Amino acid sequence: MSDANAPWLVVGLGNPGPDYAANRHNVGFMVADLLAERIGGTFKRAQKAQAQLVEGRIGAPGPSGRRVVLAKPMSYMNLSGGPVTSLRDFYKVPTANIVAIHDELDIDYGALRLKLGGGDNGHNGLKSMTKSMGADYHRVRFGIGRPPGRMQVADFVLKDFSSAERKELAYLVDRAADAVECLVTEGLERAQSTYNS
Helix, strand or coil: CCCCCCCEEEEECCCCCCCCCCEHHHHHHHHHHHHHHHCCCCCEECCCCCEEEEEEEECCCHHHCEEEEEEEECCCHHHCHHHHHHHHHHHCCCHHHEEEEEEECCCCCCCEEEEECCCCCCCHHHHHHHHHHCCCCEEEEEECCCCCCCCCHHHHHCCECCHHHHHHHHHHHHHHHHHHHHHHHHCHHHHHHHHCC
């Protein structure tokens, strides 16, 4: 079990820049942006790592809330491990207090799965994080479904959500942010039983 006073590092995975902002691959950034809004923060460039950061508290108001560092690596997805490891070391975050929010091809659109550890399932952001610091961090997996027809996976994840998907996207991102908050404040089992779909 992790130290109750240790901070949490919540990482939204994505690619930096306006060209990627609405891509399926950037849903981790979308959830991180909403979490930052909820704690009243604005992402700022970090001096300590190639990332944008917001620091604050999740949960009950005041000192009983959990201290959290929200991060969006600015290194491109396949190099996410370097910035995340730098932040982990700087803030002295136990690996078990790290949460990666990412898109997941093997889950239907909008479904969530939370877990601790495991493989990277071909996801380049997770692959880079695991290579840098091992696999024992939490994942909030946001389903984007499989590419239609013969579309290549790389093309699919780097396309924007479809107009039909966008109708539900704000609700689903909101639900994913709720799941992250539940994980940080109430633990993995409670978050899984409430949000895994």
